[in-house]
Each structure stands twice: as structure tokens, then as C-alpha cells.
Amino acid sequence: MAFGAIVFGAIKYTLAAGNPSGQHEGREWITQALLGLLLLVGATLVLNTINPELITLKLPDLVRLEYKPDTNQAGGCSSSGTGTGICAPINGTGFRCKSNASCTADAKTVAKLKCAAAQLSGMSLIVTEGYPPTGRHSGFSHNNGCAVDIAVSGGCGNVQKAATELSKCGGKVLNEYLSCHGTKTRYRTGDHLHFEGC
Structure with missing residues (x-):
């Protein structure tokens, strides 16, 4: 691009034969192109001094991350974290399950549900x-079976x-009832209390 500006300035200077204004404009084109080249060389030297990789215009390679699923899930609740690794049924604790397909929890969580149910008798949980x-x-x-959602x-x-x-x-409770000053979470599935017992 600078070469094109120099050529254009030279042609403008030559065609201005005797016209001082045209010659001055041609000289300006050439001067500005040379200043641009000087800036380019200077910037290249500075960037090369700081880090030679800055002037290569090469994108960094992406590192592939491997997903490793939790293998402790065989047979029920996982012992990862603070859980016992033993699943226990929720029915019979004073809480009912909406679906039998998702009606167990870690034994620590189930024990805490029983504790709370004793104080909440007569309430639909x-x-x-x-x-x-x-x-x-x-x-x-x-x-891992440590949490349940309760309506x-x-x-x-x-x-x-x-x-x-x-x-x-002894558990942690997150109120997700928006009408009762609850918190909205990313994967919210409706009004409920999120309870973590381990």
C-alpha cells in the first residue's frame, strides 16, 4: 500500500510540472508513505523485541478437554463429596414422591428429611x-443423591x-418459590424448596 502511495505521489509530482501546489501535494504523498513505512518497521522491531510470537499472526492452538463422567454412580448414590454412597427410599419419611422413578436419596439426606417431617406433620410435602x-x-x-426438591x-x-x-x-435450603421471595436459578423447574442434606 505504501508502494502504491509513493508511485501515486511521484506521478502527481511529475504531472504537476511547474505547478508548485501540485508538486507540494506529490511530495506530501511520498513523505507520508515513507513515514508510514518507518512506523511499520518501528512497530515490528518493538513487538519483535517484546515477544516474537506477536508478529507471526498465528492463532494459538486450542487444547482439547476430555470429559470424564463420574464412574461412582454404579448401584445408586455416589460417595463423591460428603455423601455416604448408600441410597435410601424417601417414601416412609413423612414426604411423598411425585414419581417413583426419582424417589431415593443419599442416606444422610433421607435421615434429615425424617427429622424435618416429624416437625411438619399434617403438611403436604x-x-x-x-x-x-x-x-x-x-x-x-x-x-450424587445429596439433594431433593420439595413442593x-x-x-x-x-x-x-x-x-x-x-x-x-442440618441441611441447606434454597427457596425457589418466586411468589415467596425465592431465588430464580438457571434450570428452575417450578416452585419448590431445594434441600441438600449432605
Whole structure:
């Protein structure tokens, strides 16, 4: 491009024969092209001094990451994390399951559900998602049996009471009832309490 500007300036200078304004414009084209070349050489020297890879215009190679699925899932709940690795049925704890296909949890979680159910008698408590999980979740705790999702009927007062009792029994509770000042999560499946017992 600089070569083209130099040639254009030289032609303009030559064709301006005797016209000082045209000759000046031709000289300016040549001067600016040479200054551009000087800047290019200077920038190349500076970048090459800093890091020679900066002037190669080569994209870095992408590193392939391998996905390794959790192999501890055989036979039920996983012992990864703080779980026991032993699945236990949720039915019979005072909680009912929405589906028998997802109606177990880690033994620690089931023990904490029993503890809370003793304080919440007479309340309708339905586990909408246990182990194995049937949908996507933001965290790993559903995949190893440590978490369950619980639907509570009877309004915000019952939701708050259930959350309090579940917390007292040693688990972590996330309120996902938007109408009861709950939190919206990435893979939210509806109003429920997310309970982690291990």
C-alpha cells in the first residue's frame, strides 16, 4: 500500500510540472508513505523485541478437554463429596414422591428429611425430584443423591416453616418459590424448596 502511495505521489509530482501546489501535494504523498513505512518497521522491531510470537499472526492452538463422567454412580448414590454412597427410599419419611422413578436419596439426606417431617406433620410435602435426577440442575448435588426438591402446599407461611425445619435438621435450603421471595436459578423447574442434606 505504501508502494502504491509513493508511485501515486511521484506521478502527481511529475504531472504537476511547474505547478508548485501540485508538486507540494506529490511530495506530501511520498513523505507520508515513507513515514508510514518507518512506523511499520518501528512497530515490528518493538513487538519483535517484546515477544516474537506477536508478529507471526498465528492463532494459538486450542487444547482439547476430555470429559470424564463420574464412574461412582454404579448401584445408586455416589460417595463423591460428603455423601455416604448408600441410597435410601424417601417414601416412609413423612414426604411423598411425585414419581417413583426419582424417589431415593443419599442416606444422610433421607435421615434429615425424617427429622424435618416429624416437625411438619399434617403438611403436604412432596418430593418432586430425588435421585436419580430426571432433569438438568445447576449443581452436582442432585447427581450424587445429596439433594431433593420439595413442593410445599399451603402458601408462603408453610414454605417458610418447612425451610426453617429442614435447616434445623442440618441441611441447606434454597427457596425457589418466586411468589415467596425465592431465588430464580438457571434450570428452575417450578416452585419448590431445594434441600441438600449432605
